[in-house]
Amino acid sequence: MLFSVLAALPFLGKAYHMDEPVFLYTARHLLLDPLRPGLFAFNWYGAASTMAQVNNNPPLLAYLLAPVIALTGEREWLTRLAFLPFDALAAASLYLLAARFLERPWWPVLTVLACPAYLVNMEHLMAEKPAMALGAAGLACLVHGVEEGKPRWEAGSIALLASAMLAKYGAALFLAPAAAFLLSRRRSMESVVGFCSWALLPVFAVVLWLDLAGLGGLMPALGVLGRSHASWDWRVQMRSFLAFSGGCGVVTAFWPYLSLGRRWGVLCVCLAAALVLLRPSFDTEPVRPLDRATGLVFAVGALAGFAAMLTEGARRSRGWALWAGWVAAAALLQFALYWGVMARIVLFLVPPLVFLTAGCLEAALPARRLTALYAAGFALTCALGFGAAVVDRRYADSQRAFARETVGPFLAQGRRAHFIGHWGLQYYLEAAGATPIDESGEGYDAIRSGDLFLVSRVNSNNSLLGRPRLARDHVFGKERHIRVESRVPLRLISGWSGQGGFYADSWGFLPFSLSREPVEEFALGEHL
Numbered sequence: 001m002l003f004s005v006l007a008a009l010p011f012l013g014k015a016y017h018m019d020e021p022v023f024l025y026t027a028r029h030l031l032l033d034p035l036r037p038g039l040f041a042f043n044w045y046g047a048a049s050t051m052a053q054v055n056n057n058p059p060l061l062a063y064l065l066a067p068v069i070a071l072t073g074e075r076e077w078l079t080r081l082a083f084l085p086f087d088a089l090a091a092a093s094l095y096l097l098a099a100r101f102l103e104r105p106w107w108p109v110l111t112v113l114a115c116p117a118y119l120v121n122m123e124h125l126m127a128e129k130p131a132m133a134l135g136a137a138g139l140a141c142l143v144h145g146v147e148e149g150k151p152r153w154e155a156g157s158i159a160l161l162a163s164a165m166l167a168k169y170g171a172a173l174f175l176a177p178a179a180a181f182l183l184s185r186r187r188s189m190e191s192v193v194g195f196c197s198w199a200l201l202p203v204f205a206v207v208l209w210l211d212l213a214g215l216g217g218l219m220p221a222l223g224v225l226g227r228s229h230a231s232w233d234w235r236v237q238m239r240s241f242l243a244f245s246g247g248c249g250v251v252t253a254f255w256p257y258l259s260l261g262r263r264w265g266v267l268c269v270c271l272a273a274a275l276v277l278l279r280p281s282f283d284t285e286p287v288r289p290l291d292r293a294t295g296l297v298f299a300v301g302a303l304a305g306f307a308a309m310l311t312e313g314a315r316r317s318r319g320w321a322l323w324a325g326w327v328a329a330a331a332l333l334q335f336a337l338y339w340g341v342m343a344r345i346v347l348f349l350v351p352p353l354v355f356l357t358a359g360c361l362e363a364a365l366p367a368r369r370l371t372a373l374y375a376a377g378f379a380l381t382c383a384l385g386f387g388a389a390v391v392d393r394r395y396a397d398s399q400r401a402f403a404r405e406t407v408g409p410f411l412a413q414g415r416r417a418h419f420i421g422h423w424g425l426q427y428y429l430e431a432a433g434a435t436p437i438d439e440s441g442e443g444y445d446a447i448r449s450g451d452l453f454l455v456s457r458v459n460s461n462n463s464l465l466g467r468p469r470l471a472r473d474h475v476f477g478k479e480r481h482i483r484v485e486s487r488v489p490l491r492l493i494s495g496w497s498g499q500g501g502f503y504a505d506s507w508g509f510l511p512f513s514l515s516r517e518p519v520e521e522f523a524l525g526e527h528l
Contacts, residue, residue: 004091004113004122011123012077014393015400017424018503020125022055024074024427027065037062038210044422047440057127058206060166065125080125086133087122093136098355100143101319107374108358114381115354116388116512117248117347120492120502123389127168128344134164135174136351138199142178143322146185154195161199166206170337173329173348175199180325236284239277239295240341240505241334245305246298247511248343249350250384251377252357253301258373259308259360270303291499291513298510305353308360317359326352341505387488388502388512395458395493395519396424398484402456402522403428406482410452417524418447419454429454447527457521458495458507484520491515 016024022044029040029051037059038052045054065079072078091113098105112118121128138160145153161178164171175196182192246253260266278296280287309327314320330349338345361370407417407429417434419425426436434454437443447453491513492502498515499508 004087011389011393012080014080014123015076015396015424016125016427017396017399018124018126019423021422021424021427022051023061023065023125023127024069026051026055026059026062027069028074030062030066031070034066043436043438044426046420046437048438049440052210057168058166058203059210060163061125061127061130064130080123083125083129086129089137090122090129090133093133093140094351096140097136097143097322097351098358100147101317101322102355102358103362104358104370104374107371107378108354111251111374111378111381112249112351112354114378114385115249115251115350116385116502117343117350119385119389120392121344121347123392124344126344128347131164131168131171132347134160134167135171135348138164138174139177139181139322139326143181146182146187158195158199162202165199165203169203170333170345170348172200172203173326173333176329177322177326177352180321184321235277235282236505236509237335237341239282239299240501240509241331241346242274242277242299242302243295243509244298244334244341244343244346244505244511245331245349245353246300246302247294248346249354250381252305252350252353253298254380255354255357255361255373255377256301256304256308259314259357259364260304260311261364263307263311266307267300267304270300270307273303274299286497287499288497291508291510294514295499295510305357309353309356311360313363314356314360317356317363319355319359323352323356323359327356341501341509343502343511346511384490384512387490388492391486391488391490391519392492392502394484394486394488398520398522399423399425399456400428402482403432403434406522407434407452407454407524408432415450415452416448417452417454418444421454421456421459423459425456425459449527451527452524453527454522454524456523458493458519479523479525482522483518484522486519489514489516491517491519495521 022042025040025042026037030037033039038050038055040051041048042051042054043049064083068079068082072082091109094112095105095109098109102108122132138157141153141160142157145151145157157178161171161174164174178199179192179196182195183189257267274296277299278292306327308314309320309324315324327349330346330352334341334345334349361373365373403425411417411433417429417432418437419429419434420437421429422436430436434452435446437446491498491500492511494500494508494513494515494517496515496517498513498517499510500513500515501508502511
């Protein structure tokens with residue numbers, strides 16, 4: 001728990017980015033209209049719509065954020081500080097779960113807390129943060145209540161799991177390990193169904209309220225699911241899923257080799273399957289040899305981990321039902337129900353995969369060798385996890401700096417600026433006084449002579465690689481390009497030649513790429 005809090009402290013002042021503004025804008029609206037969280041105009045995909053059409057998450061996080069930002073004025077470090085209890089709750093819950101089923105839980109828990117998927121995503125004020133904390137706490141309460149014969153803890157588990165789903169619909173995945181654990185303890189199917197039904201009841205009530213009030217409810221989430229299946233390609237999805245599953249936890253790409261022991265045939269099958277998925281004919285764009293090799297290591301490790309989960313030794317362990325149910329549900333959520341593979345969803349897969357593998361290693365290795373393996377795995381995970389977090393902060397802070405230090409002085413002179421792009425860039429540019437291009441309105445015709453036009457390379461829905469389509473009458477000159485560099489040779493989002501796709505595999509099939517390419521590039525020009 002202390003490690004999780006201390007690890008988050010250096011990043012409290014990190015600029016808002018990714019989908020954080022969606023929740024911040026909603027929380028800001030709730031201070032004015034507390035009963036209609038999604039009923040205001042918002043331009044997030046290039047055209048104005050209601051927030052109810054944009055945000056496909058339930059409203060718990062926004063309701064938690066509203067009083068916080070009222071007190072903090074949306075200052076980054078204070079707002080993030082207010083949500084550190086979720087980090088502590090998640091870390092404590094993961095430890096209690098691991099300690100129940102592992103003889104030496106500290107190293108595996110610390111490794112999970114330091115991995116890129118956890119360390120980076122749990123810093124963000126997005127739905128995954130409370131979903132992970134409340135979901136893990138719900139499982140910890142359930143296990144304690146069943147093992148110690150304390151029904152009140154089981155009731156607490158229902159409340160926590162319901163709260164997790166009120167933060168993110170996908171947190172329903174925690175019901176699978178809960179049900180598997182209860183069945184493994186010889187609970188009747190009737191009681192298991194009752195447990196899950198009570199946990200789902202508040203979510204159904206909130207969805208009904210949102211739908212009846214025209215505030216989005218479940219429809220935006222189903223819309224994302226529909227778009228996901230419309231563009232679904234199993235080869236692309238499987239390649240990314242395996243690379244993310246192995247790389248997001250770091251040790252999930254290496255420990256499984258040892259947990260399988262001398263099952264060379266299984267390892268050969270894993271290698272063959274990974275080679276097929278990584279072959280050039282499946283590429284959607286040119287892939288560097290280094291990225292292909294990295295993807296191969298991650299994919300083979302993930303396949304070996306899934307294979308180790310099915311071995312007889314693993315299935316005999318006391319925690320197998322819980323871990324296996326958790327892995328299966330998280331894998332289903334990411335592979336089958338999301339439009340793309342992303343580290344913030346694989347985040348839910350990493351803890352049970354690490355703990356399950358650790359249980360296999362405890363049964364197979366002597367204490368001294370196990371300690372050395374744990375220490376080496378933790379050191380490697382820390383190096384990659386903190387490296388990824390540093391690069392992520394560099395990326396986020398560059399958007400705030402660009403808006404305040406580069407664009408801000410122009411706007412202070414009374415000039416107008418227009419931009420395309422979202423995430424944190426939109427948040428800070430709008431705060432500075434710039435206006436997003438609205439394709440449902442005037443679009444690019446809103447730009448007048450002397451106005452500034454702003455764009456970034458590594459951002460959603462636009463890219464300098466394919467310059468925005470401008471009307472023939474719009475000509476820009478006096479262009480200025482600003483490249484953002486980082487000495488840490490990891491890239492979470494690759495805008496040039498790498499395959500880093502931490503936030504969505506549309507950027508690349510790796511959770512991070514070993515690369516020295518720029519972190520970001522901004523461009524601004526004047527309408528002539």
